[in-house]
Amino acid sequence: MAANYWSSSQSKYWTFTPSKLSDIRDDLQRQHPKVYEQHPYPDRRHLMIFLRDRLLQLAKRLQFRQQCIATALVYLHRYFITTPMQNVNLYLLTATAFYLASKTEESPHHIRLVAAEARQSWPEFMPGDVARLGEMEFCLISEMRSQLIVWHPYRSLISLKENQDLKLSNDELGLAWSIINDSYMTDLPLTCAPHTIAVIAMFLAVVFLPTAKAAGTLRPLGHDTISNPDNGPFSSLVGRQNISNSFSSVLGNLQMSNHAAAAQNNANYNGKAPAPPPQPFDKEKAIAAAKESEKMQNMIKFLVESGIDLERMIEATQEMIGLYDAWENYSEKSVKDSIARCLKSRGLDS
Template sequence: MAANYWTSTQRKYWTFTPEKLAEIRDDLDRQAAKAIEQHPYPDRRLMFIFLRDRLLQLAKRLPFRQQCVATALVYLHRYFLSTPMQNVNLYLLTATAFYLASKTEESPHHIRLVAAEARQAWPEFVPGDVSRLGEMEFCLISEMHSQLIVWHPYRSLIALKENQDLKLSNDELGLAWSIINDSYMTDLPLTCAPHLIAIIAMFLAVVFLPTAKAAGTLRPISHDTLANPDSGPFSSLVGRQALSGSFNAVIGNLQMSNHPGSQTNPAPNGKARASLNDSSSQRVDREKTIAAIKESEKLQNIMRFLVESGIDIEQMIESTQEMISLYDVWEQYSEKSIKDTVSRCLKSRALDN
């Protein structure tokens, strides 16, 4: 086991540039073109939301550490770099990833117990033979080349909380914690160092804490969780639509150049006037948001911290945008639709036997 992230197998073998990741997936898609064409799955992020929910469904039945779910999701990310989703029983794989992660995170469960709980949760797709889960575990370990140790952003976030210059509140920490949990539905575990994900989550939490409070989406973080991150719940960010709108408003304004307004157009009426009024109102709201951010002493401290820390600002911006896009895509999530699609694929390809 590596003593730190910088010498870990995660950094050496399981961290990719977005371009390299796209290349790996394109090659995989070409190799499995027929299966993918016959059973197209929705956006990868939506599939990971579905898999995350299945992990939590299984975890409710068994005592577990929070990082078991996070580690299992990373295992799934890695596995799907060599195996298309259409070529595997996702329910059996999810149960196996949880079982393996629970051992890695030193919170083990007996294989028969995990298999029995998975069978009870998904009787149609999880075989009763315990050996099938053992075979899938061997396959999962093999595909990851026995490189099972995963470094997570939670400890880095705690370290940021202890930085006196940043002055993070528990509310901001709780919001950042949920954003980190949501990052496992994106490619960030494969493209970013854990500390960078923690910084992104902290930045977004500070910027959008007022919106989260207004939307009632805050989930307070307990002192027990601060002392022992494994004890906290694997909570997600709720009220995603409101926050997604705020994300886009701020980022949009930061990227906008000054263009002439629509005042040169003829005076609108009817729907055109209503549309213009809405646009003007949104512009005013965005301007107020940007002004508030610029006047925030805490945000200025964070900006100073980012400059002095020497992190890759360009990578942070791109990764922040990836988090923002997740909340946009999340609005399209339909568990029933994905469940039906997966079911048809498993039955058609006889992957449930």
């Protein structure tokens, strides 16, 4: 295992720019035009939500570490870079990803136990032969070139909690934790460094906290989870009220941070005091409220001084907000039916 993320296989081989990732997927679609045309699948985010729920269903009666689910989701993302979703039994792949991730995260289960639980959960789509899961494991490892170690944002978030200038509360930490879990349904594990995802989650949590308190939907983390990232449930922000309304000012606040960073850079270059940031496009009220918030001021100061790529952070934050918008239209039955039609049509259901 690499001593730090920047020298890891994840950083070198499994982190892409959004444009590069889009090109890879376009190439994959050009290589398999018929399967995409004959068996169109729903929104990729909806599919990842569905697969996450299958992982949680499988793990319900098995002891597992929280990072097991996160690692399995990353394995799925990586596998789909080289293989169309329509070319594989997604139920078998999901069980295999969980089985392999449980070993990687040092929480192993016997292959027969995982296969039996998967068979009981999805009898119509899961083959009864245990050897099929073993074959799928070999295929999954091969597609990932045996690069199985995954760096997650959880520990970066704990480090942010320890930053005395940010003054993050346990409530904000709990919300940020849930947002990190939700980020695995997006492309962020393939396009962002773990610490960037942690910062995005922290920022969104600070924005969302007032509404969460008003709605009574806070689920704070226990002390054990805070001290040990491997413990705790794989919680989600979805299901809490007024998510879209709470995030309405996020991009405006981030843009203010970006202006502040640019002003700071100009000041350093010219030797002059930084000019006040210009008002962003249509978020005047949100920005005014942010300026009056000591918490937001601490956050903006941190972002300006951290040297983080704010343009990329804005794009990634928008992707997270887009996930929650897409989640509102998610239909499990629709996704399940679409997958079932493809598996039966292609003979992948046995």
